[in-house]
Amino acid sequence: MAENGAKRIRLGMVGGGTGAFIGYVHRVAARIDGDYELVAGALSSRPEVARESGRNLGLADDRIYTSYEEMAKAEAARPDGIQAVSIVTPNHMHFGPTKAFLEAGIHVICDKPITSTLEDARKLAEIKPAKGAKFLLTHNYTGYPLIRQARELVASGALGKIRVVQAEYAQDWLTEAADEGNKQAAWRTDPARSGAGGCIGDIGTHAYNLARFVTGLRTEAVSADLTAFVPGRQLDDNVHIMLRFEGGAKGMLWASQVAVGKENGLQLRVYGDKGGLEWSQENPNYMWFTEFGKPRQLITRGGSISVPPAASMNVRIPAGHPEGYLEAFATLYSQFAAVIRGEGADYESLLPTMADGIEGMQFITASVKSSQNDSKWTRFADV
Amino acid sequence: MAENGAKRIRLGMVGGGTGAFIGYVHRVAARIDGDYELVAGALSSRPEVARESGRNLGLADDRIYTSYEEMAKAEAARPDGIQAVSIVTPNHMHFGPTKAFLEAGIHVICDKPITSTLEDARKLAEIKPAKGAKFLLTHNYTGYPLIRQARELVASGALGKIRVVQAEYAQDWLTEAADEGNKQAAWRTDPARSGAGGCIGDIGTHAYNLARFVTGLRTEAVSADLTAFVPGRQLDDNVHIMLRFEGGAKGMLWASQVAVGKENGLQLRVYGDKGGLEWSQENPNYMWFTEFGKPRQLITRGGSISVPPAASMNVRIPAGHPEGYLEAFATLYSQFAAVIRGEGADYESLLPTMADGIEGMQFITASVKSSQNDSKWTRFADV
Amino acid sequence: MAENGAKRIRLGMVGGGTGAFIGYVHRVAARIDGDYELVAGALSSRPEVARESGRNLGLADDRIYTSYEEMAKAEAARPDGIQAVSIVTPNHMHFGPTKAFLEAGIHVICDKPITSTLEDARKLAEIKPAKGAKFLLTHNYTGYPLIRQARELVASGALGKIRVVQAEYAQDWLTEAADEGNKQAAWRTDPARSGAGGCIGDIGTHAYNLARFVTGLRTEAVSADLTAFVPGRQLDDNVHIMLRFEGGAKGMLWASQVAVGKENGLQLRVYGDKGGLEWSQENPNYMWFTEFGKPRQLITRGGSISVPPAASMNVRIPAGHPEGYLEAFATLYSQFAAVIRGEGADYESLLPTMADGIEGMQFITASVKSSQNDSKWTRFADV
Amino acid sequence: MAENGAKRIRLGMVGGGTGAFIGYVHRVAARIDGDYELVAGALSSRPEVARESGRNLGLADDRIYTSYEEMAKAEAARPDGIQAVSIVTPNHMHFGPTKAFLEAGIHVICDKPITSTLEDARKLAEIKPAKGAKFLLTHNYTGYPLIRQARELVASGALGKIRVVQAEYAQDWLTEAADEGNKQAAWRTDPARSGAGGCIGDIGTHAYNLARFVTGLRTEAVSADLTAFVPGRQLDDNVHIMLRFEGGAKGMLWASQVAVGKENGLQLRVYGDKGGLEWSQENPNYMWFTEFGKPRQLITRGGSISVPPAASMNVRIPAGHPEGYLEAFATLYSQFAAVIRGEGADYESLLPTMADGIEGMQFITASVKSSQNDSKWTRFADV
Ligand SMILES: NC(=O)c1ccc[n+]([C@@H]2O[C@H](COP(=O)([O-])OP(=O)(O)OC[C@H]3O[C@@H](n4cnc5c(N)ncnc54)[C@H](O)[C@@H]3O)[C@@H](O)[C@H]2O)c1
């Protein structure tokens, strides 16, 4: 892994104040490979928290903001202003900052789902970024080395023509009605901030994106059955979906936040007419690969197999020494840094884009619609 | 495990000649606990094979038959005639023998699916067995000790109200078009002998039955997408189904015979509002059980947990010494022997019945109909 | 698997009465493939138990004996007398019956360790069996199909020259002082009946034998540290041994009956200069095999690999349908049946012999001596 | 995890130039939590490589050194000089830099083994650090959260009195004679740079340290059998050791660099009279914990168990999102940063010290001596 201490990118952050979840993860991801330096932030919706959070992180006083609009303006005007910004607010608060910063000529790293409505997502596509500002969507699981390798195996034809895709992401943390004080649960179960999907937007989109990323298959239609099991919950906490892909492949997707015993059970299984592969996020340094009629092989991250370049580029340490969630996240950050510096041609096709974000919103929207329609097959083209 | 060498039951067999698959398994299952003695058979549709197979198995010449009708008649007439018969022919050849033997007052052990059509299955229910002859359907996976224990855990309320059921059974042996010479593949992919379902009947019914057996949930409706991936194949080789159970639980069922890398991947996962459990047939001596908010526990067959009686009754050897498929199968045989001897009151509610077989045909029929109907939710009540 | 219902071998049993452990297992093993018929027994040291046990098993009254000497004499004299006998008494009670039956011209199937002293074991070798009576030692783990395959892999050179052998067998059932009433524990912790070794004889010999069977390596010397952790226990309950093999390979062997959490953790790992393999008894249908520089492969019992004949001969059901402990045990029984019938030439080199039993006693004796001698390397040649 | 962007510690590095292995890892570890800023280095023994490596890392020209002596002097003299230094050179090159920097009042983070001879290690203890400079030994595996938790479980008495400790660290990368060009292999197999131990020093010390860290047991003596399997190799590549601990516990330790199929198979298993635990580095977010007579529990990092403070302090992300090797390494760095800032009282007892390093050298020295002495039990007190 290249280290680029000499050419650090100045980074800002919107959201991610004290008590927030994913903002912290973005900061670690930005630090791991040494490509970024956090220098500015509008870290919370509450001014005091924004200020205190900024000070704790060592930001200069004049670069701690209490509104992202202000921050976009001020930073764009400084000679040493931020070059990129991370947007780690709840879903409904992605559109505004993304627009503001792109139009200010600042690269945007935005968490998923890209917006809270498909309408907003489509409006994003109309933004005209100033100064070639670029956009990265942090579908972080695509950063796992073996997921990259799975994608290459499929692309190389090692699995033959893909027939069946089984994707799932099961958790149990919303098995019971959440406490009042649970910040993360509060907005996720509120349609105004989360959008029309609950579990499907929060984790279903990850499973969907992973299947898309690895197989390259385009979705034709979905038949969905979404359920809110916990009494009083407004948004789905369990998602059952059947998928039809262009070219005839079929799939199933299960996402749940009420599957007792599951922590972050994201799993992908792909079967073609020549081979199959299986990967699970909770032990991400191993992947099963089977050629029809031969014994199953356990591929290890960076291990004994001829690893094509793109996959190896983000292997940091030798096989048998586990890398995890943070490193996969960091890979998106450092490869986006390369893109920003104009050295990332190899990665452009790998990094999740605005188009992926819009497709994710189509997935949510079509699924919600199908579910409301007694699971009628619903085409992406029709939402 | 009781051994009843002193009171062996005289057994006959229809099907299961040289080269057949499941007949051999039934014979081993019948021997393991010593409750049966095979003494007669109509072992093949081809007379020579029937004769040679009978001789190899040590049957007396006058008890080797070439037609099951003849066998039913002759054995019913002998004072030392068979008390029970195993029917291990292809699906379309279950109805006839079952009827013949039950009406001859001979207990029937029949493999699944119970018939090749729902119509036939319903006609079975109208048969009047002579002399109290009883019927066992060999949904053999229900014989696994941990499956019994799973059923008891659910019934005891340890999982709370069941919300989500994920069942699957994936294999890869039909990934390519089968050879001409493959006996097992030949009838399974032929609607005339297999019925309207391919993979769904062959293994989907096992996954369905297992979910039913463990959870006790009654199915309301299914939404299915069945596919024949192998060019030229007439019956489905991949099955995607969403399920709705009475009382609000939801489920998914995946069955496939084209999932490269899968051998006999039968797996059941059940989640309630208090706990969850997961079990996989390929390593059947272990089961995950989680109470919400506590660490996952690995329950072992016969291991350190207070095992309720019914479960322990069919544990033969100490925990850590694996039992497998044949022992689970044998448990059905020996518990049915107890029923036959009038000592099996404890087991009657556990052993798969004709009603289970009919429900299995409803499952196939409703799924095929749904699939033909663009996955429209189809109620069992409507087939 | 061949079924030989037509030519069943008449079998007797010494030990194995009601409440005994391994006798039951031998009976199941004898039944599975249908090669034997149990017709006589001296099943217990207590006459009443012997009689009641015999009746339960359906033995004729005149073939229920209360002493093995009497049984050997009477059965040898009958035209329909037993052809083989299973000896399943505690260790000190193996020598007498073995001698009596072999001299009576009856084949002997004896459990391990072969005797309670090395001296007795050596005397066994001097017995002159009548009528070509043969001997089988039930080191049952050698019957696992993948263990056979492991042996063939090593013999074929697939692992290259063997360097390192790591064997272990860990249980936890003797973690605390056993209850008075625990029959199995009582004799196992009593030197008079068990011999000079406790855990080492009971399960250490299995691990040792497995390593020998798979690698074919001959042991030069051992350095051992045996411990009795439970206060008051007279025999070892934990065994640490280093091994040196002829030709330079090295090994370690750990056996324990106080390893909390272990049920029957028998595990073998073998590494050569070209490849390595790993197998664990608790999930015996899978084996890791790695060729240096290539991904690990998961070999499955009867699965997708060119299986040499001897290994496949004892695979009963398709890959993915687990076979277990009882089937492995049964393989020894049915292959010994073939030997008895003069059809077992292929198996003679595979079945554990008297020589293996004597070597097992050398292993125990040399280890105990080394341990008493501050772990001094002790040569098998010197005990 | 606290982030201390505001109070970064100025860090230097000795070794770790382009092409080196562990220096890179130290840099990532230093970055993850944001507690350090790398500002100076003597990165290679070859001046050009030192310079080029420094420039790549963004060091100022006047802080790129070609000798560590010079660096220690110059940095100690600067007002903005480094506060801490990482020493990541081969073993024989630890003593000199450690002495130089400690005497210059600069905190030292040194990799293991602490020196190449026990003599050197003991001399280290006589150094008088200026200005309270502190020392950290990077036995990085002690940073894994579940290893911390294992230590707490043992200390809490949950396992009862410890009886048996099984430690192992197996790799396969030295299965064949290394290429000329393999930098890492070259010095590791050369006694002048590595010391008297090969594999035992390189990875055996990690396994030993881990056992010590978790159990707290003090070693009395070792009986060792060290082997160099690869022809021509001067130092051991396979290590078999039996251990005796004060108080009567016993252990085994296996380390190997020729175990084909093993990548970084560091594993620890500990059994007491009440409970047992098992942990493996290749999947470090899971640990088995069994209370005698109860089912095995799978403890997850940060998961559903009351986690005592010290363990939780270094959990960065939720259970089910894997952390790995780099995060464990980072934990040592950030907790040492807290110690340096005078805020690390909670960690002082957890971080590996000079005393641990000296004990590691005793372990190597006693084992080598025992092995040369036909595995005679050798007391740490006697080396
Ligand atoms: N990639 C992933 O795996 C992943 C994981 C978790 C969350 N997420 C996504 O990250 C986003 C945040 O989720 P979270 O769990 O961290 O939520 P959170 O509630 O923990 O944090 C949200 C933060 O945004 C701040 N915020 C809200 N409005 C703001 C505003 N107008 N200006 C500045 N700050 C504002 C809040 O004060 C808080 O600090 C969501 O879109 C979520 O879907 C992605």
Ligand SMILES: NC(=O)c1ccc[n+]([C@@H]2O[C@H](COP(=O)([O-])OP(=O)(O)OC[C@H]3O[C@@H](n4cnc5c(N)ncnc54)[C@H](O)[C@@H]3O)[C@@H](O)[C@H]2O)c1
């Ligand atoms: N419970 C299970 O797990 C399981 C597994 C496999 C098969 N099965 C079921 O068992 C049945 C048989 O499957 P199989 O794989 O063994 O098939 P198979 O083709 O291997 O064997 C069928 C046997 O039936 C014989 N047969 C056909 N018609 C006959 C007749 N009229 N009279 C006498 N014998 C006749 C054939 O000669 C052959 O010996 C099927 O219904 C199948 O669904 C169940």
Ligand SMILES: NC(=O)c1ccc[n+]([C@@H]2O[C@H](COP(=O)([O-])OP(=O)(O)OC[C@H]3O[C@@H](n4cnc5c(N)ncnc54)[C@H](O)[C@@H]3O)[C@@H](O)[C@H]2O)c1
């Ligand atoms: N192969 C294996 O894996 C395995 C497993 C368990 C036991 N064993 C071996 O099997 C043997 C028996 O062990 P167990 O656990 O079954 O013991 P057990 O105590 O359960 O049974 C021993 C039986 O022998 C009977 N017996 C004792 N003396 C007798 C005599 N003189 N005549 C007739 N019967 C007599 C007892 O009454 C009892 O029925 C031992 O040698 C043991 O090492 C082997």
Ligand SMILES: NC(=O)c1ccc[n+]([C@@H]2O[C@H](COP(=O)([O-])OP(=O)(O)OC[C@H]3O[C@@H](n4cnc5c(N)ncnc54)[C@H](O)[C@@H]3O)[C@@H](O)[C@H]2O)c1
């Ligand atoms: N904690 C762990 O898990 C772990 C893992 C690997 C290595 N290590 C230890 O780290 C140390 C280095 O191992 P490595 O594998 O990185 O070795 P390496 O050969 O890859 O790197 C050693 C580096 O030290 C430099 N060097 C040598 N002499 C120097 C000098 N006088 N001044 C400046 N630089 C000098 C070399 O140029 C090279 O850059 C060893 O002590 C090893 O035991 C620890």
